[in-house]
Amino acid sequence: MADKELQVREKQELQTDAEHTMPGVVFTPAVDIFESEQEITLLADMPGVTSDRVTIDLHNDELKVAGEVETQESENETYLLREYETGRFHRHFSLSDRIDQDKISASMKDGVLRLVLPKVEKAKPRRIEVKSD
Amino acid sequence: MAILRWKPGFYGWHRDPFAEMHRLRREMDNLLGTGRRGLAPTAGVFPALNVSEDEDNLYVRAELPGVVPEEIEITTKENNLIIKGQRQIAAEGEQVSYHRREREAGSFRRIIALPTRVDSSKVTAACKNGVLTVTLPRAAEVKPRQVEVKSE
Numbered sequence: 001m002a003d004k005e006l007q008v009r010e011k012q013e014l015q016t017d018a019e020h021t022m023p024g025v026v027f028t029p030a031v032d033i034f035e036s037e038q039e040i041t042l043l044a045d046m047p048g049v050t051s052d053r054v055t056i057d058l059h060n061d062e063l064k065v066a067g068e069v070e071t072q073e074s075e076n077e078t079y080l081l082r083e084y085e086t087g088r089f090h091r092h093f094s095l096s097d098r099i100d101q102d103k104i105s106a107s108m109k110d111g112v113l114r115l116v117l118p119k120v121e122k123a124k125p126r127r128i129e130v131k132s133d
Numbered sequence: 134m135a136i137l138r139w140k141p142g143f144y145g146w147h148r149d150p151f152a153e154m155h156r157l158r159r160e161m162d163n164l165l166g167t168g169r170r171g172l173a174p175t176a177g178v179f180p181a182l183n184v185s186e187d188e189d190n191l192y193v194r195a196e197l198p199g200v201v202p203e204e205i206e207i208t209t210k211e212n213n214l215i216i217k218g219q220r221q222i223a224a225e226g227e228q229v230s231y232h233r234r235e236r237e238a239g240s241f242r243r244i245i246a247l248p249t250r251v252d253s254s255k256v257t258a259a260c261k262n263g264v265l266t267v268t269l270p271r272a273a274e275v276k277p278r279q280v281e282v283k284s285e
Contacts, residue, residue, distance in 0.1 A: 004239035006179040006220065030235040036228045045236055047196035047263035072194065072264055076187045080248055082172050083181035084196060111198035111263015 014090050025087035029065070029113075033093070040097065042115040046089045048072065051108035056115060058101060064092040065113065179241040180216070180265075184248075188277060191247060191269040198263035199236070205260065207267060209253040214267065217242040249275050 014026040029044040042065070046054070049067035057064040067089040095117070103118040175181055180195040193214060197205070205218040219240040250272040258267045 004237075006237060006239040006241045008175050008177060008179045008181055010175070030237075032222075032234050032236050033232040034225055034229040034234075035232065036226075040232075041225070041229070043236060045198040045263070047198040050262055070262070072261065072266060073185060073192070074187070077185040077192060078187070079183065079185045080191075081182065081184040083175050084183060085172060086196075108262075110201065110260070111196070 011084060022088075025085055026090050027087055028091045029067075029089045031091065035097075037119075039119060040095065040099070040117040042093075042113070042117070044089070044091070044113040044115070045111065046108075046113055047111035048086060049089065049108065049111065049113070054106065054108060054113060056104070056106055058095075058099060058104065058117075061095045061099075062092060063095055063117075064090070065115070066090045067113070176243075178243045180243065182216075182243070182245060184245070186249075189270060191249065191251060191271065193245065193267040193269065195265045196263065197260070197265050200260070200263070200265075202260045205258070205265065207256070207258050209251065209256055209269070212247050212250060213244050214247055214269070215242065215244045216265075216267070 009030075011027045012030075014028050029046045031045075032043040034041055042063075044065060046067040046069075048069040048071075050070055053068040053070065055064075055066045057066075069086050069088060071086065098120040099117045100120045104116065106113060106115045108114075180197055183194045185192045185194075193216075195216065197218070197220070199222065200218055200220045204221070205216070208215040208217070217240075220238050222236060222238040247269065251269040252272050253269075255270045256267065258265065260266075
């Protein structure tokens, strides 16, 4: 899998009808979302975001993931070349399964968020037996 | 009709004749909120880099989320910086099915020419929250130096 060469992709800016009240650019992070029988896992690339600056909000099956970027440049630096911009990250999803809100866990490592959303008992697949009278 | 004096140094022939056009386009993009807001066109090579400087150092930064420091190899060669590495995404097992798969794994190697001479023995690199910063101290001979004026 690692034989492939990575291609530059421009960071995707958030497209939304909602108007921003905070200045700055907002990007949508690239994500992987996969599910098993027990849980849904979301991985999001959010470089420059520390674990204390991530906010996860789940309300009425609507999941919002946001992250604030910590600037690493010091004030007396001047740019010679700029190929990418930094800004906040924001993305929201609607979930079809019922999530057990108390058991959600999230971790941040090397700029990648890993969010595990366990499904509630009811939503777990159950084999239904057909009885014959 | 006024006759304006031609200023060499400003629109002179030694300058890129398209530079002014590029500048105008950047300003229009900024004004309309379109385009890349003053960003340089990408080199088409991963990763995209930001280069900045202060009095002592040059800084080269790249966003490399999910790349472990052990997988990054940094070399300086004459006045070039080479950043090589790979991004691996671990398999999540056979039991899972994907809704979205936007993150990519793969290798990368990029070379960039540095604008000033650097002291290659003192180059350091650090990865923090998925952002790589390479700090390249300027070579002693190109550091700004104050010259004292002596009276005889």
